[in-house]
Structure formats: C-alpha cells, structure tokens
Amino acid sequence: MAGRGVTWLGTPTFPKAARTALADPQLRANLRNATTTIRGKRADAVAELPDWEPLRRAGEAIKDQVLGDLDTYLERLEAAVTARGGIVHWARDADEANEIVLRLTREAGAEEVVKVKSMATAEIGLNEALAEGGVRAVETDLAELIVQLGEDRPSHILVPAIHRNRAEIREIFRREMPDVPEDITDEPKELAEAARRHLRQKFLTAKVAVSGANFAVADSGSIVVVESEGNGRMCLTLPETLITVMGIEKVVPTWSDLEVFLQLLPRSSTAERMNPYTSIWTGVTPGDGPKNFHLVLLDNGRTDTLADEVGRQALRCIRCSACLNVCPVYERTGGAAYGSVYPGPIGAILTPQLLGEDVDKQARSLPYASSLCGACFEVCPVRIDIPEVLVHLRAQAVEAKNKTSPEAVAMSALAWAMGDARRWAATQRIAGIGRLLSRGGRISSLPWPGSKWTSSRDLPAPPKETFRAWWRRTRG
Amino acid sequence: MDQAADQAGAVPAAGERSGSAREAVLRRVRAALADRPGPVAVPRDYDRTREAADPLALLAERIEDYRAMVHRVQAAELPARITASLAARGARRMAAPVDLPADWLVPEVAWRLDTDHSSTIEELDGIDGVLTGCAVAVAETGTLVLDAGEAQGRRMLTLLPDYHLCVVRADQVAVSLPEALARLDGTRPLTFVSGPSATSDIELNRVEGVHGPRTLEVVIVDA
Numbered sequence: 001m002a003g004r005g006v007t008w009l010g011t012p013t014f015p016k017a018a019r020t021a022l023a024d025p026q027l028r029a030n031l032r033n034a035t036t037t038i039r040g041k042r043a044d045a046v047a048e049l050p051d052w053e054p055l056r057r058a059g060e061a062i063k064d065q066v067l068g069d070l071d072t073y074l075e076r077l078e079a080a081v082t083a084r085g086g087i088v089h090w091a092r093d094a095d096e097a098n099e100i101v102l103r104l105t106r107e108a109g110a111e112e113v114v115k116v117k118s119m120a121t122a123e124i125g126l127n128e129a130l131a132e133g134g135v136r137a138v139e140t141d142l143a144e145l146i147v148q149l150g151e152d153r154p155s156h157i158l159v160p161a162i163h164r165n166r167a168e169i170r171e172i173f174r175r176e177m178p179d180v181p182e183d184i185t186d187e188p189k190e191l192a193e194a195a196r197r198h199l200r201q202k203f204l205t206a207k208v209a210v211s212g213a214n215f216a217v218a219d220s221g222s223i224v225v226v227e228s229e230g231n232g233r234m235c236l237t238l239p240e241t242l243i244t245v246m247g248i249e250k251v252v253p254t255w256s257d258l259e260v261f262l263q264l265l266p267r268s269s270t271a272e273r274m275n276p277y278t279s280i281w282t283g284v285t286p287g288d289g290p291k292n293f294h295l296v297l298l299d300n301g302r303t304d305t306l307a308d309e310v311g312r313q314a315l316r317c318i319r320c321s322a323c324l325n326v327c328p329v330y331e332r333t334g335g336a337a338y339g340s341v342y343p344g345p346i347g348a349i350l351t352p353q354l355l356g357e358d359v360d361k362q363a364r365s366l367p368y369a370s371s372l373c374g375a376c377f378e379v380c381p382v383r384i385d386i387p388e389v390l391v392h393l394r395a396q397a398v399e400a401k402n403k404t405s406p407e408a409v410a411m412s413a414l415a416w417a418m419g420d421a422r423r424w425a426a427t428q429r430i431a432g433i434g435r436l437l438s439r440g441g442r443i444s445s446l447p448w449p450g451s452k453w454t455s456s457r458d459l460p461a462p463p464k465e466t467f468r469a470w471w472r473r474t475r476g
Numbered sequence: 477m478d479q480a481a482d483q484a485g486a487v488p489a490a491g492e493r494s495g496s497a498r499e500a501v502l503r504r505v506r507a508a509l510a511d512r513p514g515p516v517a518v519p520r521d522y523d524r525t526r527e528a529a530d531p532l533a534l535l536a537e538r539i540e541d542y543r544a545m546v547h548r549v550q551a552a553e554l555p556a557r558i559t560a561s562l563a564a565r566g567a568r569r570m571a572a573p574v575d576l577p578a579d580w581l582v583p584e585v586a587w588r589l590d591t592d593h594s595s596t597i598e599e600l601d602g603i604d605g606v607l608t609g610c611a612v613a614v615a616e617t618g619t620l621v622l623d624a625g626e627a628q629g630r631r632m633l634t635l636l637p638d639y640h641l642c643v644v645r646a647d648q649v650a651v652s653l654p655e656a657l658a659r660l661d662g663t664r665p666l667t668f669v670s671g672p673s674a675t676s677d678i679e680l681n682r683v684e685g686v687h688g689p690r691t692l693e694v695v696i697v698d699a
Contacts, residue, residue: 054523
C-alpha cells in the first residue's frame with residue numbers, strides 16, 4: 001500500500017529508458033544547456049553567502065530534529081492549524097488523499113480546480129483521480145501547463161518542461177490552447193503572455209484551488225509556498241476554498257527555522273537571492289483570502305522511509321533540484337528515464353523507498369542510475385548523503401534478488417576466484433582475453449550477461465599485463 | 477494495514493475513516509522511530525545579523541537586480557515622487573488600502589480605496605495599479621514583505637493590478653533575512669515580493685511578468 005503513484009506505470013527499467021534517451025540528440029542538447037546554465041548560476045548565488053556551510057548544517061539538523069520526533073511535530077501542527085480555523089485531514093496513501101480532495105471539491109460545488117505546481121499531488125496522481133471523479137484540474141505553473149497540454153511527463157523537479165525547447169513549446173500551444181494567436185512566435189515572452197491570457201479567467205473565477213507546501217511551521221500552523229510567477233498567489237488568495245496537500249516530512253518546528261530554509265531553498269533551486277513570491281498563511285483570515293482551508297497530511301510511503309535508519313535522510317529533501325543539475329547521469333538521460341515523479345539523484349533514493357514493499361523491477365533499477373561521483377551530496381542544501389543511500393539501496397536490491405541473478409552469479413564467481421591466489425592469477429590471465437573485444441582501449445559490447453553492463457556504458461579494456469605481473473617484472 | 481479500523485467493524489463513515497487514518501499514520505511514525513534517534517542540537521552559528529555600510533543603497537541595488545524600478549527620496553519629496561511615477565506610467569485609476577497615509581493619495585489620479593473590502597475581483601483586474609506600503613524589507617535579498625497591516629490592505633489588492641508601486645520607509649529595512657523574519661508575525665497573511673512576477677520555464681530565459689504584477693516600482697524613503 002505504500003508509495004502508490006510515485007512511479008509511472010509501464011515505464012521501462014532505467015538502463016532501457018536511458019538507452020532511448022541517449023539516442024535523442026535534441027533532448028541531450030536541451031538538457032546540457034539547461035543544467036550547465038543553472039549550475040553556474042547556483043554556484044554564484046551560493047558563493048555570495050559567507051555562512052553557506054553553517055546554514056547547510058543547520059538545515060540538516062533542523063530536519064533531523066523534525067524526523068526524530070515527527071509524531072510530536074505533526075500533532076502540534078494539526079493543533080495550530082485547527083486553532084486558526086483550518087481543517088486537517090490525514091491520508092495513509094495516494095487513494096485516501098485523492099478521495100479527500102475529490103470529496104472537498106464536490107462539497108464546494110466545483111467542476112474545475114486551479115493548481116499551483118506541487119510534487120505531492122503529482123506523486124499521488126491527483127489530476128487523474130479528479131478526472132475520474134469528473135473534476136478538471138488545471139495546472140497553472142507555466143512549465144506544468146506545457147507538460148499538461150503536451151500530454152507529457154515532467155522531467156525536472158523545478159523546471160518540469162526543461163526537455164522542451166521554445167519551438168516545441170510553441171507547437172504545443174498552437175495545437176492545444178484554443179485562444180492562442182495564430183501568428184505567435186517562439187519568443188519566451190510571447191509564450192508566457194499566451195499562458196497568462198489562457199489562465200487569467202480561470203484564476204478569477206475558480207472556486208477551489210489545490211496547492212502543495214514547501215514548509216509548515218508546527219508552532220504557529222503557518223504554511224509556506226515558494227514560487228515565481230504569481231500563479232501560486234492567485235491560487236492561494238482568490239478561490240473560496242484552498243486545499244493543501246503536504247507530505248508529512250515538510251513540517252519545521254518553529255517560525256525562526258524558516259530563516260534557514262528561505263535562504264537555502266531559492267539559491268539552491270533557481271539560483272536567485274530570493275524567488276519572486278513567497279506566500280505564508282495560517283488557517284483562515286476573515287476578509288483576506290480563502291474562507292475554507294483544508295490541510296491534507298500525506299504519508300504514502302514516508303513512514304516506511306522513516307523506518308530505515310540509513311535511508312530516512314532522504315526525507316530531509318526540500319525539493320530544490322540542485323542535485324539534478326550537477327548529476328552527470330541526469331544530464332545525459334533527462335528526468336523521464338527515471339520513470340518517476342522524483343527524477344535525478346534524489347529520485348533514485350526517494351522513489352524506491354516511498355514504494356516500500358511495493359518496489360518493482362523498475363524502481364529497483366534506480367539506485368544504479370548513478371556514477372557515485374558525490375556531486376549531489378556536495379550541493380545538497382540539507383546535506384543528504386545520496387551516495388551513501390544509493391549504496392545501501394543497491395545492497396538491499398541485490399539481497400532481494402534471486403541467488404541466480406547475473407549479478408549474484410558474477411559476485412559469487414569473483415568470490416571463488418579471489419579466494420585462492422592461484423585461481424586469482426589464472427583469472428587475471430583469462431581477463432587479458434578481454435583485450436580482443438576492445439577498440440581503442442574501450443570495450444563497447446560484451447557478450448551476455450556482460451552486455452547488461454555495456455549496453456549503456458563502455459568498459460575499459462583489461463591492461464596488457466596484470467598489476468602482479470608488472471610488479472614482478474619491475475620490482476621483483 | 478489499519479487494524480484498529482478493521483476491528484471497529486462496519487464500513488466507517490467519512491469522518492471516522494479520517495480519524496482512523498490519523499491514528500494509523502501516527503502509529504506508523506512511532507513504529508518507524510523505534511530507535512528514537514534522540515534530541516538533535518541545531519547549530520545556529522550562521523549569521524543572524526549582517527553589517528551593511530549602507531542598507532538602503534544595498535536594498536535599492538538588489539531590487540534593481542530583479543529589473544524593478546527603484547527611487548530614493550526624502551520624506552518631504554514622497555508625494556511628488558508618487559505623482560511623477562503615476563504620470564510616467566500613465567496611471568489614472570489607482571487602487572489603495574483604506575488606511576494609506578493621506579498625503580500619498582495624490583490628487584492627480586482617481587483613487588479606489590478598498591473600504592470594507594469592497595473592491596471586486598473585476599474592478600481590481602481592470603484598474604491601472606495599486607499603491608501600498610510594506611511591513612519589512614530585506615536589503616540583502618531585495619525583498620519586500622507585506623503582512624496585510626498598515627497601508628498594505630488584503631492580499632488581493634497587490635495581486636490583481638498589473639502595476640505595484642510600493643513605498644519602503646528606512647526604519648522598515650533589515651539587512652539579513654533572519655532579522656526581517658524576527659520582526660514579522662508568522663500568523664498574519666504574508667507575501668514576500670522580490671521583483672516582478674517572473675518565469676524561467678522556457679529554456680531558462682527569465683521573462684518578467686506572468687500572472688502577478690508585471691511591473692514593480694519601489695520608492696525608498698530615507699529617514
């Protein structure tokens with residue numbers, strides 16, 4: 001029952017999906033441009049703060065403090081929100097959360113809801129669930145709108161349409177946006193203007209809005225949404241009913257903890273000193289904003305993740321996406337290859353954990369979507385040791401597999417060979433045969449089961465002589 | 477999964493189900509924390525405050541980085557500055573919170589005061605702009621914070637008009653974000669504004685102006 005909806009049904013395993021992505025030069029060019037640009041900008045924005053490392057340490061500790069007493073902080077948050085006129089709901093899984101939002105929407109008499117980009121609602125497949133219940137969900141973030149109109153999947157946490165260039169976006173708008181000007185060009189300014197006109201009337205007439213939350217303050221019940229376009233403000237201010245779906249790990253203890261996260265998040269994420277708009281509200285305020293506020297606290301695999309002492313640090317994640325932009329694997333495959341709402345390095349550890357016991361072949365392949373280079377840990381504003389969790393999850397995946405899997409066979413063969421000096425020497429001589437398969441010092445295709453490795457990577461050819469042979473010859 | 481609810485028998489009503497979900501999630505959290513990692517000390521050795529030679533100049537520079545217009549004036553010059561900005565913008569009808577200082581309501585334009593929250597969505601959507609004060613400004617990040625307090629009005633006022641003219645007094649300026657947050661009441665409806673509405677969703681090109689006000693103009697009043 002854990003983590004339902006986190007992955008997309010029918011997605012191939014990462015190596016298969018990566019091979020398709022690697023064969024698409026347009027996709028690789030779009031991704032390379034985007035990640036290179038944002039990497040440079042982020043480094044500048046971070047370098048400006050003399051206390052960046054102390055802020056990261058504080059962010060890490062605050063999140064660990066919350067996770068270590070999560071029950072206490074959730075009960076405190078619930079009490080504070082309720083005291084200020086909000087209504088708190090709890091959801092064990094995706095289905096339960098979707099049912100709550102659909103019921104509240106119907107009670108408000110709405111057939112359409114406006115949405116501000118939210119990872120949690122993408123994770124539970126809320127839009128699809130609402131559609132089944134006869135309610136249309138309209139994404140209002142420009143990138144989410146591009147993805148929704150293109151009947152596409154988001155490929156990045158922060159900029160979900162990063163894999164699309166302006167010409168592709170123009171085509172999507174011309175095809176799917178009924179009121180788009182016939183002669184619209186592919187200038188970003190014109191495209192943004194088209195989105196503004198398309199959504200304006202929806203904002204002004206919407207009865208119900210659905211949002212996620214970046215943070216929630218346990219002591220005061222304040223909810224925080226960080227955004228750029230003002231679509232968030234529209235959703236959070238104009239409709240009569242506001243429904244916020246929030247993962248239970250998003251709580252922070254006190255108001256002053258925001259001084260840490262509101263510095264860490266924008267610089268890590270959009271590489272800005274501050275994002276254009278941050279909205280903070282507590283329950284309902286008579287005469288200002290929605291009359292009804294509902295907060296849905298979502299588990300959906302988070303408590304399973306919390307139970308793993310190594311893996312639980314993934315719940316510190318503030319969804320900044322810095323790890324995606326520095327990842328050599330993400331840069332070449334893009335987000336879609338991960339087959340999950342959460343792509344990139346953080347997705348590789350979060351997705352299989354949220355799925356818990358439901359973890360399938362595809363999700364089990366994700367911890368291998370990494371070169372373990374460690375760049376993700378270096379940029380993470382809350383110091384999640386992603387490589388550590390990757391290795392931990394790989395060990396679990398190998399254990400879970402049948403003993404006759406190619407990996408298990410290879411490992412036990414290696415153990416047998418290394419267990420005896422003579423056998424090992426013989427093995428190394430045999431490995432020299434590998435040179436026959438190589439071209440220019442690289443092996444690009446091995447026979448099965450080695451082909452599973454070389455289908456998406458090259459292997460360095462074995463050296464002409466082994467280290468032991470070299471040692472004997474030169475020092476012996 | 478939820479045995480307590482199952483044992484309770486019959487199909488539970490919506491409210492009861494929700495109640496049982498609460499207990500189930502809390503029970504799972506407690507089970508997951510069987511090891512109870514123990515209290516975590518949060519190191520607070522980051523900068524709470526920060527020195528700036530000229531906080532007002534820093535604020536102006538940082539707001540301009542977002543491509544918003546900034547002016548610095550002495551208190552006595554403020555009404556003339558408001559008049560000049562509205563004239564340059566070609567604004568004729570302006571919205572304002574009901575408690576805007578009287579001398580900000582310059583006679584050259586028609587004012588729609590939001591008395592008893594009487595402005596409608598349609599009215600605000602069609603108006604030329606809005607003039608407000610703010611609660612706090614953060615010099616280091618070029619951020620204005622509105623808390624629906626004095627001279628700011630409700631959130632809708634500064635959201636729907638396409639042009640926002642905002643006045644910042646010198647005593648409202650904090651250098652760092654922690655200093656600014658310490659001055660705010662987290663239970664008020666808060667809006668942090670750093671430049672005009674913007675998007676970078678198309679090839680990471682920054683485009684000013686999507687759904688929020690597309691033009692932000694700031695007047696900083698020295699002492």
